[in-house]
Amino acid sequence: MNSLTHPPFDTPIVSFRQVGKHFAVDGGELEAIRDFDLDIREGESIAIVGSSGCGKSTLLRLLVGLDTEFSGEILVDGQPVTGIGSERGIVFQEHRLFPWLSVEQNIALGLANEGLTQAERFRRVEQLVQLVGLDGFQRAYPHQLSGGMAQRVAIARGLVASPRILMLDEPFGALDALTRQQMQDELLAIRERAGITTLLVTHDVEEAIFLADRVVVLEPRPGRIKRIVDIDLPHPRTRASFEFHQLREELLHELTGNGEYRAPPVRVEDLPLAFIAY
Ligand SMILES: Nc1ncnc2c1ncn2[C@@H]1O[C@H](COP(=O)(O)OP(=O)(O)OP(=O)(O)O)[C@@H](O)[C@H]1O
Ligand SMILES: [Mg+2]
Known part of the structure:
Protein backbone atom coordinates (compact mmCIF):
# COMPACT_ATOMS: atom_id res chain seq x y z
CA MET A 1 0.00 0.00 0.00
CA ASN A 2 1.24 3.45 -0.84
CA SER A 3 -0.45 6.16 1.08
CA LEU A 4 0.01 9.16 3.26
CA THR A 5 -2.66 7.87 5.61
CA HIS A 6 -1.14 4.64 6.81
CA PRO A 7 -3.46 3.02 9.36
CA PRO A 8 -2.44 3.59 12.98
CA PHE A 9 -0.45 0.81 14.61
CA ASP A 10 -1.41 -0.72 17.92
CA THR A 11 1.59 0.50 19.86
CA PRO A 12 3.87 2.78 17.90
CA ILE A 13 7.33 3.01 19.42
CA VAL A 14 7.66 6.44 17.79
CA SER A 15 4.95 8.92 16.86
CA PHE A 16 5.57 12.17 15.06
CA ARG A 17 2.42 14.25 15.28
CA GLN A 18 2.07 17.36 13.18
CA VAL A 19 5.73 18.13 13.76
CA GLY A 20 6.91 21.49 12.49
CA LYS A 21 10.28 23.18 12.78
CA HIS A 22 11.40 26.74 12.08
CA PHE A 23 14.91 28.11 12.24
CA ALA A 24 15.76 31.75 12.77
CA VAL A 25 17.95 32.76 9.84
CA ASP A 26 19.27 36.25 9.06
CA GLY A 27 16.59 37.98 11.05
CA GLY A 28 13.90 35.94 9.29
CA GLU A 29 12.44 32.48 9.69
CA LEU A 30 13.09 29.37 7.69
CA GLU A 31 10.39 26.72 7.77
CA ALA A 32 12.39 23.50 7.69
CA ILE A 33 9.62 20.96 8.42
CA ARG A 34 5.87 21.16 8.12
CA ASP A 35 3.16 18.77 9.36
CA PHE A 36 5.34 15.71 9.67
CA ASP A 37 3.13 12.80 10.78
CA LEU A 38 4.44 9.28 11.16
CA ASP A 39 3.82 6.29 13.43
CA ILE A 40 6.59 3.70 13.60
CA ARG A 41 6.11 0.16 14.91
CA GLU A 42 8.63 -1.49 17.20
CA GLY A 43 11.17 -3.32 15.05
CA GLU A 44 10.20 -1.46 11.90
CA SER A 45 12.79 -0.06 9.53
CA ILE A 46 12.06 3.33 7.99
CA ALA A 47 14.13 5.02 5.32
CA ILE A 48 13.84 8.75 4.69
CA VAL A 49 14.80 10.07 1.28
CA GLY A 50 14.58 13.56 -0.14
CA SER A 51 16.67 16.24 -1.71
CA SER A 52 19.38 18.14 0.12
CA GLY A 53 17.99 20.55 2.70
CA CYS A 54 14.53 19.01 2.96
CA GLY A 55 14.89 18.43 6.70
CA LYS A 56 16.08 14.83 7.06
CA SER A 57 18.86 15.49 9.58
CA THR A 58 16.64 17.95 11.40
CA LEU A 59 14.00 15.25 11.91
CA LEU A 60 16.57 12.89 13.40
CA ARG A 61 17.94 15.60 15.69
CA LEU A 62 14.41 16.22 16.97
CA LEU A 63 13.78 12.52 17.63
CA VAL A 64 17.13 11.99 19.31
CA GLY A 65 16.31 14.95 21.56
CA LEU A 66 19.18 17.27 20.62
CA ASP A 67 16.73 20.00 19.65
CA THR A 68 13.54 20.39 21.64
CA GLU A 69 12.25 23.55 19.97
CA PHE A 70 9.55 22.40 17.59
CA SER A 71 5.79 22.42 17.19
CA GLY A 72 3.60 19.33 17.38
CA GLU A 73 4.55 16.24 19.33
CA ILE A 74 7.17 13.54 19.20
CA LEU A 75 6.34 10.53 21.36
CA VAL A 76 8.49 7.53 22.23
CA ASP A 77 6.45 4.75 23.82
CA GLY A 78 3.67 7.29 24.11
CA GLN A 79 5.80 9.74 26.13
CA GLY A 89 21.01 6.13 19.50
CA ILE A 90 22.29 8.06 16.52
CA VAL A 91 24.98 7.68 13.90
CA PHE A 92 25.67 11.16 12.57
CA GLN A 93 25.95 12.25 8.97
CA GLU A 94 29.69 12.73 9.33
CA HIS A 95 31.02 10.01 11.55
CA ARG A 96 32.40 12.55 14.02
CA LEU A 97 35.05 10.43 15.66
CA PHE A 98 37.42 12.20 17.99
CA PRO A 99 40.83 11.90 16.30
CA TRP A 100 42.65 11.96 19.63
CA LEU A 101 40.62 9.07 21.08
CA SER A 102 41.16 5.41 20.23
CA VAL A 103 38.50 3.20 18.68
CA GLU A 104 37.40 1.85 22.07
CA GLN A 105 37.38 5.32 23.63
CA ASN A 106 35.29 6.68 20.77
CA ILE A 107 32.80 3.84 21.17
CA ALA A 108 32.70 4.32 24.96
CA LEU A 109 31.49 7.90 24.42
CA GLY A 110 28.11 6.38 23.64
CA LEU A 111 28.00 5.16 27.25
CA ALA A 112 28.78 8.56 28.76
CA ASN A 113 25.37 8.88 30.43
CA GLU A 114 24.93 5.26 31.46
CA GLY A 115 26.50 5.27 34.93
CA LEU A 116 28.27 1.94 34.41
CA THR A 117 31.30 0.62 36.24
CA GLN A 118 34.62 0.56 34.42
CA ALA A 119 34.34 -3.22 33.98
CA GLU A 120 30.81 -3.08 32.56
CA ARG A 121 31.83 -0.31 30.25
CA PHE A 122 34.80 -2.29 29.00
CA ARG A 123 32.68 -5.42 28.48
CA ARG A 124 30.03 -3.53 26.54
CA VAL A 125 32.59 -1.77 24.31
CA GLU A 126 34.31 -5.08 23.63
CA GLN A 127 30.99 -6.67 22.60
CA LEU A 128 30.41 -3.90 20.11
CA VAL A 129 33.94 -4.12 18.74
CA GLN A 130 33.24 -7.79 17.98
CA LEU A 131 29.79 -7.06 16.56
CA VAL A 132 31.04 -4.57 13.99
CA GLY A 133 34.12 -6.63 13.15
CA LEU A 134 36.86 -4.39 14.51
CA ASP A 135 38.66 -6.89 16.72
CA GLY A 136 42.35 -6.02 16.87
CA PHE A 137 41.71 -2.31 16.26
CA GLN A 138 40.55 -1.40 19.77
CA ARG A 139 43.58 0.84 20.34
CA ALA A 140 43.84 2.24 16.82
CA TYR A 141 43.16 5.93 16.20
CA PRO A 142 40.74 7.24 13.57
CA HIS A 143 43.53 8.26 11.15
CA GLN A 144 44.67 4.63 11.09
CA LEU A 145 41.26 3.40 9.92
CA SER A 146 39.71 3.10 6.48
CA GLY A 147 36.48 4.98 5.78
CA GLY A 148 34.47 1.79 6.25
CA MET A 149 36.15 1.05 9.58
CA ALA A 150 35.51 4.58 10.82
CA GLN A 151 31.84 4.15 9.91
CA ARG A 152 31.79 0.90 11.87
CA VAL A 153 33.14 2.73 14.91
CA ALA A 154 30.39 5.34 14.54
CA ILE A 155 27.78 2.58 14.26
CA ALA A 156 29.22 0.81 17.31
CA ARG A 157 29.02 4.08 19.26
CA GLY A 158 25.37 4.45 18.20
CA LEU A 159 24.61 0.90 19.38
CA VAL A 160 26.74 0.63 22.53
CA ALA A 161 24.04 1.82 24.94
CA SER A 162 21.67 -0.86 23.48
CA PRO A 163 19.16 1.61 22.08
CA ARG A 164 15.76 0.34 20.99
CA ILE A 165 15.69 3.00 18.30
CA LEU A 166 18.71 3.59 16.09
CA MET A 167 18.90 6.59 13.78
CA LEU A 168 21.43 6.57 10.97
CA ASP A 169 22.06 9.71 8.95
CA GLU A 170 23.70 8.83 5.62
CA PRO A 171 25.89 6.33 7.47
CA PHE A 172 27.47 4.86 4.35
CA GLY A 173 27.64 8.04 2.28
CA ALA A 174 31.42 8.15 2.04
CA LEU A 175 31.99 4.50 1.22
CA ASP A 176 32.79 2.79 -2.05
CA ALA A 177 30.02 0.67 -3.55
CA LEU A 178 31.35 -2.68 -2.35
CA THR A 179 32.00 -1.64 1.26
CA ARG A 180 28.64 0.04 1.22
CA GLN A 181 26.89 -3.20 0.32
CA GLN A 182 28.80 -5.07 3.01
CA MET A 183 27.77 -2.48 5.59
CA GLN A 184 24.14 -2.71 4.45
CA ASP A 185 24.25 -6.49 4.94
CA GLU A 186 25.73 -5.98 8.38
CA LEU A 187 23.10 -3.47 9.35
CA LEU A 188 20.40 -5.96 8.36
CA ALA A 189 22.09 -8.65 10.45
CA ILE A 190 22.39 -6.33 13.46
CA ARG A 191 18.75 -5.38 13.15
CA GLU A 192 17.71 -9.00 12.97
CA ARG A 193 19.76 -9.96 16.01
CA ALA A 194 18.88 -6.99 18.17
CA GLY A 195 15.31 -6.44 16.93
CA ILE A 196 15.81 -2.68 16.98
CA THR A 197 13.75 -0.04 15.23
CA THR A 198 15.77 1.90 12.68
CA LEU A 199 15.39 5.23 10.92
CA LEU A 200 17.81 5.56 8.07
CA VAL A 201 18.40 8.75 6.12
CA THR A 202 19.88 8.07 2.72
CA HIS A 203 20.08 9.59 -0.73
CA ASP A 204 20.57 6.13 -2.21
CA VAL A 205 17.20 4.82 -3.36
CA GLU A 206 18.54 1.27 -3.74
CA GLU A 207 19.84 1.34 -0.17
CA ALA A 208 16.40 2.45 1.01
CA ILE A 209 14.66 -0.37 -0.86
CA PHE A 210 17.24 -2.92 0.26
CA LEU A 211 16.88 -2.10 3.95
CA ALA A 212 13.51 -0.52 4.72
CA ASP A 213 9.98 -1.67 5.40
CA ARG A 214 8.72 1.76 4.39
CA VAL A 215 10.36 4.60 2.53
CA VAL A 216 9.28 8.13 3.40
CA VAL A 217 9.78 10.50 0.47
CA LEU A 218 10.14 14.12 1.56
CA GLU A 219 9.70 17.16 -0.59
CA PRO A 220 11.57 20.37 0.16
CA ARG A 221 10.83 23.97 1.16
CA PRO A 222 9.32 23.30 3.58
CA GLY A 223 10.21 19.66 4.20
CA ARG A 224 7.05 17.57 4.21
CA ILE A 225 5.94 14.06 3.37
CA LYS A 226 5.27 13.59 -0.29
CA ARG A 227 4.60 9.90 -0.18
CA ILE A 228 5.24 6.78 1.88
CA VAL A 229 6.10 3.68 -0.12
CA ASP A 230 5.77 0.22 1.44
CA ILE A 231 8.52 -2.21 0.53
CA ASP A 232 6.88 -5.61 0.78
CA LEU A 233 9.79 -7.65 -0.57
CA PRO A 234 11.04 -10.57 1.55
CA HIS A 235 14.62 -10.55 2.88
CA PRO A 236 17.23 -11.15 1.61
CA ARG A 237 16.34 -8.76 -1.19
CA THR A 238 17.83 -9.13 -4.62
CA ARG A 239 18.78 -5.86 -6.24
CA ALA A 240 18.48 -7.48 -9.65
CA SER A 241 14.85 -8.61 -9.23
CA PHE A 242 12.04 -7.16 -11.29
CA GLU A 243 10.12 -5.97 -8.22
CA PHE A 244 13.22 -4.23 -6.87
CA HIS A 245 13.74 -2.50 -10.18
CA GLN A 246 10.11 -1.39 -10.32
CA LEU A 247 10.25 0.11 -6.83
CA ARG A 248 13.47 1.85 -7.72
CA GLU A 249 11.91 3.47 -10.77
CA GLU A 250 8.85 4.45 -8.75
CA LEU A 251 10.90 6.07 -6.01
CA LEU A 252 13.22 7.83 -8.42
CA HIS A 253 10.19 9.23 -10.14
CA GLU A 254 8.80 10.50 -6.82
CA LEU A 255 12.13 12.12 -6.02
CA THR A 256 12.90 13.71 -9.33
CA GLY A 257 9.44 13.92 -10.93
CA ASN A 258 8.96 17.65 -10.49
CA GLY A 259 12.53 18.45 -11.49
CA GLU A 260 13.32 19.88 -8.05
CA TYR A 261 15.69 17.23 -6.78
CA ARG A 262 19.03 18.43 -5.48
CA ALA A 263 21.47 15.68 -4.54
CA PRO A 264 23.01 15.90 -1.09
CA PRO A 265 26.55 17.24 -1.11
CA VAL A 266 29.42 14.82 -1.68
CA ARG A 267 30.81 13.85 1.68
CA VAL A 268 34.41 14.60 2.45
CA GLU A 269 35.81 12.23 5.01
CA ASP A 270 37.77 13.28 8.03
CA LEU A 271 36.62 16.85 8.08
CA PRO A 272 38.13 18.72 11.01
CA LEU A 273 36.13 17.98 14.11
CA ALA A 274 34.70 21.11 15.61
CA PHE A 275 32.18 19.51 17.91
CA ILE A 276 30.38 16.36 18.84
CA ALA A 277 26.81 16.43 20.00
CA TYR A 278 27.05 13.84 22.76
N1 LIG B 1 20.95 25.06 12.92
C1 LIG B 1 20.34 25.56 11.84
N2 LIG B 1 20.12 26.87 11.70
C2 LIG B 1 19.47 27.36 10.63
N3 LIG B 1 19.01 26.62 9.62
C3 LIG B 1 19.20 25.30 9.69
C4 LIG B 1 19.88 24.69 10.79
N4 LIG B 1 19.92 23.34 10.58
C5 LIG B 1 19.30 23.14 9.41
N5 LIG B 1 18.87 24.30 8.87
C6 LIG B 1 18.13 24.46 7.62
O1 LIG B 1 17.02 23.57 7.65
C7 LIG B 1 16.85 22.94 6.39
C8 LIG B 1 16.94 21.43 6.58
O2 LIG B 1 18.27 21.09 6.92
P1 LIG B 1 18.72 19.58 7.14
O3 LIG B 1 20.14 19.58 7.58
O4 LIG B 1 17.74 18.91 8.03
O5 LIG B 1 18.58 19.00 5.65
P2 LIG B 1 18.92 17.56 5.09
O6 LIG B 1 17.68 17.04 4.46
O7 LIG B 1 19.55 16.73 6.15
O8 LIG B 1 19.99 17.89 3.93
P3 LIG B 1 21.28 17.05 3.41
O9 LIG B 1 20.71 15.96 2.54
O10 LIG B 1 22.04 18.04 2.62
O11 LIG B 1 22.02 16.54 4.59
C9 LIG B 1 17.91 23.52 5.47
O12 LIG B 1 17.33 24.55 4.72
C10 LIG B 1 18.96 24.07 6.41
O13 LIG B 1 19.59 25.20 5.87
MG1 LIG C 1 21.41 15.94 6.41
Whole structure:
Protein backbone atom coordinates (compact mmCIF):
# COMPACT_ATOMS: atom_id res chain seq x y z
CA MET A 1 0.00 0.00 0.00
CA ASN A 2 1.24 3.45 -0.84
CA SER A 3 -0.45 6.16 1.08
CA LEU A 4 0.01 9.16 3.26
CA THR A 5 -2.66 7.87 5.61
CA HIS A 6 -1.14 4.64 6.81
CA PRO A 7 -3.46 3.02 9.36
CA PRO A 8 -2.44 3.59 12.98
CA PHE A 9 -0.45 0.81 14.61
CA ASP A 10 -1.41 -0.72 17.92
CA THR A 11 1.59 0.50 19.86
CA PRO A 12 3.87 2.78 17.90
CA ILE A 13 7.33 3.01 19.42
CA VAL A 14 7.66 6.44 17.79
CA SER A 15 4.95 8.92 16.86
CA PHE A 16 5.57 12.17 15.06
CA ARG A 17 2.42 14.25 15.28
CA GLN A 18 2.07 17.36 13.18
CA VAL A 19 5.73 18.13 13.76
CA GLY A 20 6.91 21.49 12.49
CA LYS A 21 10.28 23.18 12.78
CA HIS A 22 11.40 26.74 12.08
CA PHE A 23 14.91 28.11 12.24
CA ALA A 24 15.76 31.75 12.77
CA VAL A 25 17.95 32.76 9.84
CA ASP A 26 19.27 36.25 9.06
CA GLY A 27 16.59 37.98 11.05
CA GLY A 28 13.90 35.94 9.29
CA GLU A 29 12.44 32.48 9.69
CA LEU A 30 13.09 29.37 7.69
CA GLU A 31 10.39 26.72 7.77
CA ALA A 32 12.39 23.50 7.69
CA ILE A 33 9.62 20.96 8.42
CA ARG A 34 5.87 21.16 8.12
CA ASP A 35 3.16 18.77 9.36
CA PHE A 36 5.34 15.71 9.67
CA ASP A 37 3.13 12.80 10.78
CA LEU A 38 4.44 9.28 11.16
CA ASP A 39 3.82 6.29 13.43
CA ILE A 40 6.59 3.70 13.60
CA ARG A 41 6.11 0.16 14.91
CA GLU A 42 8.63 -1.49 17.20
CA GLY A 43 11.17 -3.32 15.05
CA GLU A 44 10.20 -1.46 11.90
CA SER A 45 12.79 -0.06 9.53
CA ILE A 46 12.06 3.33 7.99
CA ALA A 47 14.13 5.02 5.32
CA ILE A 48 13.84 8.75 4.69
CA VAL A 49 14.80 10.07 1.28
CA GLY A 50 14.58 13.56 -0.14
CA SER A 51 16.67 16.24 -1.71
CA SER A 52 19.38 18.14 0.12
CA GLY A 53 17.99 20.55 2.70
CA CYS A 54 14.53 19.01 2.96
CA GLY A 55 14.89 18.43 6.70
CA LYS A 56 16.08 14.83 7.06
CA SER A 57 18.86 15.49 9.58
CA THR A 58 16.64 17.95 11.40
CA LEU A 59 14.00 15.25 11.91
CA LEU A 60 16.57 12.89 13.40
CA ARG A 61 17.94 15.60 15.69
CA LEU A 62 14.41 16.22 16.97
CA LEU A 63 13.78 12.52 17.63
CA VAL A 64 17.13 11.99 19.31
CA GLY A 65 16.31 14.95 21.56
CA LEU A 66 19.18 17.27 20.62
CA ASP A 67 16.73 20.00 19.65
CA THR A 68 13.54 20.39 21.64
CA GLU A 69 12.25 23.55 19.97
CA PHE A 70 9.55 22.40 17.59
CA SER A 71 5.79 22.42 17.19
CA GLY A 72 3.60 19.33 17.38
CA GLU A 73 4.55 16.24 19.33
CA ILE A 74 7.17 13.54 19.20
CA LEU A 75 6.34 10.53 21.36
CA VAL A 76 8.49 7.53 22.23
CA ASP A 77 6.45 4.75 23.82
CA GLY A 78 3.67 7.29 24.11
CA GLN A 79 5.80 9.74 26.13
CA PRO A 80 6.92 13.13 24.80
CA VAL A 81 10.59 13.43 23.96
CA THR A 82 12.18 16.05 26.20
CA GLY A 83 15.88 15.38 25.62
CA ILE A 84 18.35 12.65 24.80
CA GLY A 85 17.77 9.16 26.22
CA SER A 86 19.61 5.86 26.10
CA GLU A 87 16.74 4.12 24.26
CA ARG A 88 17.65 6.31 21.26
CA GLY A 89 21.01 6.13 19.50
CA ILE A 90 22.29 8.06 16.52
CA VAL A 91 24.98 7.68 13.90
CA PHE A 92 25.67 11.16 12.57
CA GLN A 93 25.95 12.25 8.97
CA GLU A 94 29.69 12.73 9.33
CA HIS A 95 31.02 10.01 11.55
CA ARG A 96 32.40 12.55 14.02
CA LEU A 97 35.05 10.43 15.66
CA PHE A 98 37.42 12.20 17.99
CA PRO A 99 40.83 11.90 16.30
CA TRP A 100 42.65 11.96 19.63
CA LEU A 101 40.62 9.07 21.08
CA SER A 102 41.16 5.41 20.23
CA VAL A 103 38.50 3.20 18.68
CA GLU A 104 37.40 1.85 22.07
CA GLN A 105 37.38 5.32 23.63
CA ASN A 106 35.29 6.68 20.77
CA ILE A 107 32.80 3.84 21.17
CA ALA A 108 32.70 4.32 24.96
CA LEU A 109 31.49 7.90 24.42
CA GLY A 110 28.11 6.38 23.64
CA LEU A 111 28.00 5.16 27.25
CA ALA A 112 28.78 8.56 28.76
CA ASN A 113 25.37 8.88 30.43
CA GLU A 114 24.93 5.26 31.46
CA GLY A 115 26.50 5.27 34.93
CA LEU A 116 28.27 1.94 34.41
CA THR A 117 31.30 0.62 36.24
CA GLN A 118 34.62 0.56 34.42
CA ALA A 119 34.34 -3.22 33.98
CA GLU A 120 30.81 -3.08 32.56
CA ARG A 121 31.83 -0.31 30.25
CA PHE A 122 34.80 -2.29 29.00
CA ARG A 123 32.68 -5.42 28.48
CA ARG A 124 30.03 -3.53 26.54
CA VAL A 125 32.59 -1.77 24.31
CA GLU A 126 34.31 -5.08 23.63
CA GLN A 127 30.99 -6.67 22.60
CA LEU A 128 30.41 -3.90 20.11
CA VAL A 129 33.94 -4.12 18.74
CA GLN A 130 33.24 -7.79 17.98
CA LEU A 131 29.79 -7.06 16.56
CA VAL A 132 31.04 -4.57 13.99
CA GLY A 133 34.12 -6.63 13.15
CA LEU A 134 36.86 -4.39 14.51
CA ASP A 135 38.66 -6.89 16.72
CA GLY A 136 42.35 -6.02 16.87
CA PHE A 137 41.71 -2.31 16.26
CA GLN A 138 40.55 -1.40 19.77
CA ARG A 139 43.58 0.84 20.34
CA ALA A 140 43.84 2.24 16.82
CA TYR A 141 43.16 5.93 16.20
CA PRO A 142 40.74 7.24 13.57
CA HIS A 143 43.53 8.26 11.15
CA GLN A 144 44.67 4.63 11.09
CA LEU A 145 41.26 3.40 9.92
CA SER A 146 39.71 3.10 6.48
CA GLY A 147 36.48 4.98 5.78
CA GLY A 148 34.47 1.79 6.25
CA MET A 149 36.15 1.05 9.58
CA ALA A 150 35.51 4.58 10.82
CA GLN A 151 31.84 4.15 9.91
CA ARG A 152 31.79 0.90 11.87
CA VAL A 153 33.14 2.73 14.91
CA ALA A 154 30.39 5.34 14.54
CA ILE A 155 27.78 2.58 14.26
CA ALA A 156 29.22 0.81 17.31
CA ARG A 157 29.02 4.08 19.26
CA GLY A 158 25.37 4.45 18.20
CA LEU A 159 24.61 0.90 19.38
CA VAL A 160 26.74 0.63 22.53
CA ALA A 161 24.04 1.82 24.94
CA SER A 162 21.67 -0.86 23.48
CA PRO A 163 19.16 1.61 22.08
CA ARG A 164 15.76 0.34 20.99
CA ILE A 165 15.69 3.00 18.30
CA LEU A 166 18.71 3.59 16.09
CA MET A 167 18.90 6.59 13.78
CA LEU A 168 21.43 6.57 10.97
CA ASP A 169 22.06 9.71 8.95
CA GLU A 170 23.70 8.83 5.62
CA PRO A 171 25.89 6.33 7.47
CA PHE A 172 27.47 4.86 4.35
CA GLY A 173 27.64 8.04 2.28
CA ALA A 174 31.42 8.15 2.04
CA LEU A 175 31.99 4.50 1.22
CA ASP A 176 32.79 2.79 -2.05
CA ALA A 177 30.02 0.67 -3.55
CA LEU A 178 31.35 -2.68 -2.35
CA THR A 179 32.00 -1.64 1.26
CA ARG A 180 28.64 0.04 1.22
CA GLN A 181 26.89 -3.20 0.32
CA GLN A 182 28.80 -5.07 3.01
CA MET A 183 27.77 -2.48 5.59
CA GLN A 184 24.14 -2.71 4.45
CA ASP A 185 24.25 -6.49 4.94
CA GLU A 186 25.73 -5.98 8.38
CA LEU A 187 23.10 -3.47 9.35
CA LEU A 188 20.40 -5.96 8.36
CA ALA A 189 22.09 -8.65 10.45
CA ILE A 190 22.39 -6.33 13.46
CA ARG A 191 18.75 -5.38 13.15
CA GLU A 192 17.71 -9.00 12.97
CA ARG A 193 19.76 -9.96 16.01
CA ALA A 194 18.88 -6.99 18.17
CA GLY A 195 15.31 -6.44 16.93
CA ILE A 196 15.81 -2.68 16.98
CA THR A 197 13.75 -0.04 15.23
CA THR A 198 15.77 1.90 12.68
CA LEU A 199 15.39 5.23 10.92
CA LEU A 200 17.81 5.56 8.07
CA VAL A 201 18.40 8.75 6.12
CA THR A 202 19.88 8.07 2.72
CA HIS A 203 20.08 9.59 -0.73
CA ASP A 204 20.57 6.13 -2.21
CA VAL A 205 17.20 4.82 -3.36
CA GLU A 206 18.54 1.27 -3.74
CA GLU A 207 19.84 1.34 -0.17
CA ALA A 208 16.40 2.45 1.01
CA ILE A 209 14.66 -0.37 -0.86
CA PHE A 210 17.24 -2.92 0.26
CA LEU A 211 16.88 -2.10 3.95
CA ALA A 212 13.51 -0.52 4.72
CA ASP A 213 9.98 -1.67 5.40
CA ARG A 214 8.72 1.76 4.39
CA VAL A 215 10.36 4.60 2.53
CA VAL A 216 9.28 8.13 3.40
CA VAL A 217 9.78 10.50 0.47
CA LEU A 218 10.14 14.12 1.56
CA GLU A 219 9.70 17.16 -0.59
CA PRO A 220 11.57 20.37 0.16
CA ARG A 221 10.83 23.97 1.16
CA PRO A 222 9.32 23.30 3.58
CA GLY A 223 10.21 19.66 4.20
CA ARG A 224 7.05 17.57 4.21
CA ILE A 225 5.94 14.06 3.37
CA LYS A 226 5.27 13.59 -0.29
CA ARG A 227 4.60 9.90 -0.18
CA ILE A 228 5.24 6.78 1.88
CA VAL A 229 6.10 3.68 -0.12
CA ASP A 230 5.77 0.22 1.44
CA ILE A 231 8.52 -2.21 0.53
CA ASP A 232 6.88 -5.61 0.78
CA LEU A 233 9.79 -7.65 -0.57
CA PRO A 234 11.04 -10.57 1.55
CA HIS A 235 14.62 -10.55 2.88
CA PRO A 236 17.23 -11.15 1.61
CA ARG A 237 16.34 -8.76 -1.19
CA THR A 238 17.83 -9.13 -4.62
CA ARG A 239 18.78 -5.86 -6.24
CA ALA A 240 18.48 -7.48 -9.65
CA SER A 241 14.85 -8.61 -9.23
CA PHE A 242 12.04 -7.16 -11.29
CA GLU A 243 10.12 -5.97 -8.22
CA PHE A 244 13.22 -4.23 -6.87
CA HIS A 245 13.74 -2.50 -10.18
CA GLN A 246 10.11 -1.39 -10.32
CA LEU A 247 10.25 0.11 -6.83
CA ARG A 248 13.47 1.85 -7.72
CA GLU A 249 11.91 3.47 -10.77
CA GLU A 250 8.85 4.45 -8.75
CA LEU A 251 10.90 6.07 -6.01
CA LEU A 252 13.22 7.83 -8.42
CA HIS A 253 10.19 9.23 -10.14
CA GLU A 254 8.80 10.50 -6.82
CA LEU A 255 12.13 12.12 -6.02
CA THR A 256 12.90 13.71 -9.33
CA GLY A 257 9.44 13.92 -10.93
CA ASN A 258 8.96 17.65 -10.49
CA GLY A 259 12.53 18.45 -11.49
CA GLU A 260 13.32 19.88 -8.05
CA TYR A 261 15.69 17.23 -6.78
CA ARG A 262 19.03 18.43 -5.48
CA ALA A 263 21.47 15.68 -4.54
CA PRO A 264 23.01 15.90 -1.09
CA PRO A 265 26.55 17.24 -1.11
CA VAL A 266 29.42 14.82 -1.68
CA ARG A 267 30.81 13.85 1.68
CA VAL A 268 34.41 14.60 2.45
CA GLU A 269 35.81 12.23 5.01
CA ASP A 270 37.77 13.28 8.03
CA LEU A 271 36.62 16.85 8.08
CA PRO A 272 38.13 18.72 11.01
CA LEU A 273 36.13 17.98 14.11
CA ALA A 274 34.70 21.11 15.61
CA PHE A 275 32.18 19.51 17.91
CA ILE A 276 30.38 16.36 18.84
CA ALA A 277 26.81 16.43 20.00
CA TYR A 278 27.05 13.84 22.76
N1 LIG B 1 20.95 25.06 12.92
C1 LIG B 1 20.34 25.56 11.84
N2 LIG B 1 20.12 26.87 11.70
C2 LIG B 1 19.47 27.36 10.63
N3 LIG B 1 19.01 26.62 9.62
C3 LIG B 1 19.20 25.30 9.69
C4 LIG B 1 19.88 24.69 10.79
N4 LIG B 1 19.92 23.34 10.58
C5 LIG B 1 19.30 23.14 9.41
N5 LIG B 1 18.87 24.30 8.87
C6 LIG B 1 18.13 24.46 7.62
O1 LIG B 1 17.02 23.57 7.65
C7 LIG B 1 16.85 22.94 6.39
C8 LIG B 1 16.94 21.43 6.58
O2 LIG B 1 18.27 21.09 6.92
P1 LIG B 1 18.72 19.58 7.14
O3 LIG B 1 20.14 19.58 7.58
O4 LIG B 1 17.74 18.91 8.03
O5 LIG B 1 18.58 19.00 5.65
P2 LIG B 1 18.92 17.56 5.09
O6 LIG B 1 17.68 17.04 4.46
O7 LIG B 1 19.55 16.73 6.15
O8 LIG B 1 19.99 17.89 3.93
P3 LIG B 1 21.28 17.05 3.41
O9 LIG B 1 20.71 15.96 2.54
O10 LIG B 1 22.04 18.04 2.62
O11 LIG B 1 22.02 16.54 4.59
C9 LIG B 1 17.91 23.52 5.47
O12 LIG B 1 17.33 24.55 4.72
C10 LIG B 1 18.96 24.07 6.41
O13 LIG B 1 19.59 25.20 5.87
MG1 LIG C 1 21.41 15.94 6.41
